Amino acid sequence: GENVEQHPSTLSVQEGDSAVIKCTYSDSASNYFPWYKQELGKRPQLIIDIRSNVGEKKDQRIAVTLNKTAKHFSLHITETQPEDSAVYFCADGGATNKLIFGTGTLLAVQP
Amino acid sequence: DGGITQSPKYLFRKEGQNVTLSCEQNLNHDAMYWYRQDPGQGLRLIYYSQIVNDFQKGDIAEGYSVSREKKESFPLTVTSAQKNPTAFYLCASSIVRNYEQYFGPGTRLTVT
Numbered sequence: 001g002e003n004v005e006q007h008p009s010t011l012s013v014q015e016g017d018s019a020v021i022k023c024t025y026s027d028s029a030s031n032y033f034p035w036y037k038q039e040l041g042k043r044p045q046l047i048i049d050i051r052s053n054v055g056e057k058k059d060q061r062i063a064v065t066l067n068k069t070a071k072h073f074s075l076h077i078t079e080t081q082p083e084d085s086a087v088y089f090c091a092d093g094g095a096t097n098k099l100i101f102g103t104g105t106l107l108a109v110q111p
Numbered sequence: 112d113g114g115i116t117q118s119p120k121y122l123f124r125k126e127g128q129n130v131t132l133s134c135e136q137n138l139n140h141d142a143m144y145w146y147r148q149d150p151g152q153g154l155r156l157i158y159y160s161q162i163v164n165d166f167q168k169g170d171i172a173e174g175y176s177v178s179r180e181k182k183e184s185f186p187l188t189v190t191s192a193q194k195n196p197t198a199f200y201l202c203a204s205s206i207v208r209n210y211e212q213y214f215g216p217g218t219r220l221t222v223t
Contacts, residue, residue: 006153034211043215043216044214102153
């Protein structure tokens with residue numbers, strides 16, 4: 001069935017360093033790949049997304065890359081700041097208008 | 112953060128009681144979703160609805176029920192048949208075929 005694997009489950013970086021989170025999906029019909037950020041006790045919020053006709057998308061310090069052949073996509077955060085500390089979820093949107101979420105990555109940015 | 116609301120923020124119930132969680136949106140979205148989130152885990156889909164008067168089971172629908180009588184509202188009932196109901200429940204909505212989902216603030220349900 002549909003499945004999204006997300007790695008790593010936890011990630012600790014020094015302020016100013018880069019962070020990379022990777023997800024692998026199984027559904028070849030998937031064509032939408034969003035990333036959500038969830039701060040402690042808060043709702044998930046979309047930070048960036050990419051569709052299957054694009055290989056990379058950037059928004060300031062955040063970028064997402066997609067490799068459709070290998071069925072994986074990654075979130076890149078550069079120049080990390082303490083306020084980037086949160087749980088990040090990838091998701092995979094197929095033909096059914098429902099998202100399959102990864103299990104999340106707890107990112108800790110050490111000042 | 113307006114647009115999609117959930118109430119209450121915290122809910123406490125005794126085991127064996129049914130409880131209904133509210134979700135309302137004024138974004139004119141056709142699709143609405145209910146997720147369950149347990150500590151250290153991702154978002155698991157309970158039910159979703161793509162149009163009024165229609166809904167589909169997600170991955171963990173057992174012990175839950177929903178209704179979609181109005182476009183703006185998608186209440187979730189946690190029944191006594193749900194074995195482990197204590198969790199954080201999130202409602203979301205999206206424009207059909209656009210995929211981006213907007214989440215409500217969540218309801219933390221504790222059953223003792």
